[in-house]
Amino acid sequence: MRKVSAPTAAAESGRPRRFISGVVEGFYGRPWTMEQRAELFKREQKWGLNAYLYAPKDDYKHRMYWRDLYTPEEAEQLVALISSAKANEVNFIYAISPGLDMTFSNPTEVAALKRKLDQVRELGCVSFSLLFDDIETEMCPADKQVFGSFAHAQVKVTNEVFTHLGQPETFLFCPTDYCAAFCSPSVSQSSYLHTVGDNLLPGIDVLWTGPKVVSHHITVESIMEVSSVLNRPPVIWDNIHANDYDPQRIYMGPYKDRPTNLIPKLGGVLTNPNCEYYPNFVAVHTLATWCRSNVGGAGGAKDVEMSDQEAGSDPCYCPQRALTLALTDWLEVFLTPDKPGGRPPPNPDLLKKEFSDEEPMQTDGGERVYVPSPGEKPLFTAEPLTLGDLQLLSELFYLPYEYGSTARTMLTELDWLKGHRDAVVGAVTPVTAEWRLREERFDSMCVAVETMFNRLCNAPNRSILYDLYNYICDIKSGVTMARAYVRQLGGRRIPSPRVICVDPEPWSFRGGLSGELQRMLPCHGNRDLFRHPPMTTVYSIRPYSPEDQAEILKVKEEEPQEEGGARAPESTLPALISDGLPGHLAPSSDCGLVLEDERGVCGYALGLTDATAAAQNIQRVLLRDFPSLATMKLHPRVTDLAPAKRMIGSLLSSMKNSGCRGVFCELRQSDRKMVDFYSHLGSFRPLKMVGLPQGVIVMGTSL
Numbered sequence: 249m250r251k252v253s254a255p256t257a258a259a260e261s262g263r264p265r266r267f268i269s270g271v272v273e274g275f276y277g278r279p280w281t282m283e284q285r286a287e288l289f290k291r292e293q294k295w296g297l298n299a300y301l302y303a304p305k306d307d308y309k310h311r312m313y314w315r316d317l318y319t320p321e322e323a324e325q326l327v328a329l330i331s332s333a334k335a336n337e338v339n340f341i342y343a344i345s346p347g348l349d350m351t352f353s354n355p356t357e358v359a360a361l362k363r364k365l366d367q368v369r370e371l372g373c374v375s376f377s378l379l380f381d382d383i384e385t386e387m388c389p390a391d392k393q394v395f396g397s398f399a400h401a402q403v404k405v406t407n408e409v410f411t412h413l414g415q416p417e418t419f420l421f422c423p424t425d426y427c428a429a430f431c432s433p434s435v436s437q438s439s440y441l442h443t444v445g446d447n448l449l450p451g452i453d454v455l456w457t458g459p460k461v462v463s464h465h466i467t468v469e470s471i472m473e474v475s476s477v478l479n480r481p482p483v484i485w486d487n488i489h490a491n492d493y494d495p496q497r498i499y500m501g502p503y504k505d506r507p508t509n510l511i512p513k514l515g516g517v518l519t520n521p522n523c524e525y526y527p528n529f530v531a532v533h534t535l536a537t538w539c540r541s542n543v544g545g546a547g548g549a550k551d552v553e554m555s556d557q558e559a560g561s562d563p564c565y566c567p568q569r570a571l572t573l574a575l576t577d578w579l580e581v582f583l584t585p586d587k588p589g590g591r592p593p594p595n596p597d598l599l600k601k602e603f604s605d606e607e608p609m610q611t612d613g614g615e616r617v618y619v620p621s622p623g624e625k626p627l628f629t630a631e632p633l634t635l636g637d638l639q640l641l642s643e644l645f646y647l648p649y650e651y652g653s654t655a656r657t658m659l660t661e662l663d664w665l666k667g668h669r670d671a672v673v674g675a676v677t678p679v680t681a682e683w684r685l686r687e688e689r690f691d692s693m694c695v696a697v698e699t700m701f702n703r704l705c706n707a708p709n710r711s712i713l714y715d716l717y718n719y720i721c722d723i724k725s726g727v728t729m730a731r732a733y734v735r736q737l738g739g740r741r742i743p744s745p746r747v748i749c750v751d752p753e754p755w756s757f758r759g760g761l762s763g764e765l766q767r768m769l770p771c772h773g774n775r776d777l778f779r780h781p782p783m784t785t786v787y788s789i790r791p792y793s794p795e796d797q798a799e800i801l802k803v804k805e806e807e808p809q810e811e812g813g814a815r816a817p818e819s820t821l822p823a824l825i826s827d828g829l830p831g832h833l834a835p836s837s838d839c840g841l842v843l844e845d846e847r848g849v850c851g852y853a854l855g856l857t858d859a860t861a862a863a864q865n866i867q868r869v870l871l872r873d874f875p876s877l878a879t880m881k882l883h884p885r886v887t888d889l890a891p892a893k894r895m896i897g898s899l900l901s902s903m904k905n906s907g908c909r910g911v912f913c914e915l916r917q918s919d920r921k922m923v924d925f926y927s928h929l930g931s932f933r934p935l936k937m938v939g940l941p942q943g944v945i946v947m948g949t950s951l
């Protein structure tokens with residue numbers, strides 16, 4: 249492994265420091281087993297990684313009961329683990345998280361911390377870490393009397409422990425503000441980070457997760473900024489593959505969006521990956537490729553030809569190629585039985601031989617294989633897993649901020665197919681040749697997912713399968729339902745009538761109570777990864793507040809967009825009930841949403857749960873079943889209607905929660921954009937109302 253000099257700390261301590269690379273077991277939930285960890289060390293060594301940080305959040309004695317010493321049995325296991333790391337040249341770093349309930353000013357507490365770390369040192373451990381992430385930021389009254397700030401308290405205890413342990417070569421400190429998003433008011437002005445940077449002894453490295461807890465990108469500039477405050481290059485604790493915050497996600501995309509010219513600017517990188525051990529093959533393998541890619545810095549002596557020819561891409565590392573390398577190696581592991589009595593991959597000659605009058609055949613292991621006679625059931629013959637299957641698996645479960653290309657295509661196609669078959673004011677768009685073509689393409693993508701599922705279930709390595717099972721089952725169900733829906737849209741027979749029916753099984757309404765709660769929130773899904781192509785703008789939808797009124801009125805003034813682009817004089821426009829909203833009318837509580845892009849407010853959706861009085865003011869009589877009003881406007885720069893659909897959907901869901909049962913909207917006939925929008929939504933239909941001024945139409949929906 250290469251040596252990288254860490255500017256300040258190394259200079260001060262006078263020795264070059266090794267670039268720390270590897271894995272932190274730092275997630276919430278079930279810790280990995282000792283066997284899994286031992287296997288990890290072997291892989292780390294094979295792939296050139298050199299460190300493992302032991303920090304499982306829900307291990308009793310790591311955090312909640314940090315004071316408790318290990319029992320002789322536990323100690324024995326730790327000894328074995330530490331020596332297995334050593335045997336594989338992996339630096340075992342033992343971390344402890346005392347911050348939940350430690351009183352920093354109490355010497356007995358500090359003594360308890362030292363006693364615990366002394367015990368671990370006696371078990372053979374030489375590298376340590378103190379973690380203060382995810383704890384209360386307020387000090388207890390006793391500490392407030394002694395320390396000027398929480399940072400001072402943490403630094404004092406950390407320096408004392410570091411010195412007590414004889415200033416180990418590797419000692420890591422995780423601050424409470426461990427990413428830019430937590431720093432107040434900013435990284436460069438964070439008094440917490442400055443206190444840490446100025447007072448923590450130079451031999452101690454600081455962990456940092458980047459701009460956010462789960463960082464999309466980590467730039468060189470951001471690292472330079474934090475390094476200058478910390479007075480040392482940070483060691484990245486990377487949560488890019490962590491999945492402990494959402495039980496429906498797992499990440500098998502490549503390590504990415506961290507330029508390799510970061511490497512010389514860092515003390516190291518430790519990835520905190522998925523809770524499930526086995527699916528982390530890609531996460532760890534691609535991190536290792538990344539770490540090897542910039543040996544010597546500035547694209548110097550790289551040992552893997554990784555450069556991507558595309559302009560602006562990293563000269564040393566191509567995520568797609570790193571992924572293919574990882575998946576190729578992973579396929580071999582998938583095809584290797586991991587349990588005694590496991591089945592090797594099916595012998596293709598045996599599979600072809602469905603019927604036979606001959607003697608039962610022998611397997612490689614000498615066992616006799618049952619061969620059915622004519623008229624008997626043929627043997628179950630699932631095909632072996634392929635590299636293509638693993639590529640698809642990775643694309644479906646890619647990264648926190650990005651789906652793989654097949655996943656994106658599936659979403660785009662489903663959206664297109666749906667949008668081009670929606671009800672248009674009662675009628676249905678006819679099926680075109682293009683629709684059929686794209687339907688078939690979508691269908692074959694769904695079939696590929698189902699096939700991948702079947703082949704994965706047949707993989708000889710059962711441990712990997714079991715870790716993946718819930719996720720692949722979930723995606724298979726989602727895809728099966730989408731496939732059935734598209735077939736139904738195309739007027740075809742659906743594979744099983746049970747998939748879409750009036751009395752569905754629980755697997756048709758997924759997500760449980762948590763899913764139900766999320767769907768009820770007005771802003772649910774505004775950060776979904778799916779963006780309509782070729783949309784490049786990122787929109788967000790948030791609740792309306794009265795301070796938004798001025799900006800909203802500006803959006804409103806851009807309206808109406810008349811056919812032909814001309815703007816009709818104000819006086820000739822027919823009056824609408826919503827003209828005073830917002831203004832002399834205020835939206836009902838929880839019935840307002842604001843759409844924003846990078847330039848600011850660009851749309852809004854507002855509702856009145858009871859519009860009777862407002863209607864009376866302009867001599868309008870409402871229909872009995874539709875007393876609630878919704879109005880939505882978009883700035884002309886918003887050409888994509890996807891965010892508008894989401895906004896109106898969220899508004900209707902909030903109005904339903906507020907007790908509304910029938911919602912109407914008034915539209916000027918000349919406002920083709922909005923008339924088309926509501927017509928294509930599918931849920932709104934034209935309503936007949938007497939006494940409407942000319943040029944005004946009303947559409948409504950029951951909730």
Ligand code: GDL
Binds near residue numbers: 275276305381382461
């Ligand atoms: C965190 C926790 C980590 C957790 C991760 C992802 C750090 C320093 N701490 O904030 O334990 O796994 O988020 O949920 O990242």
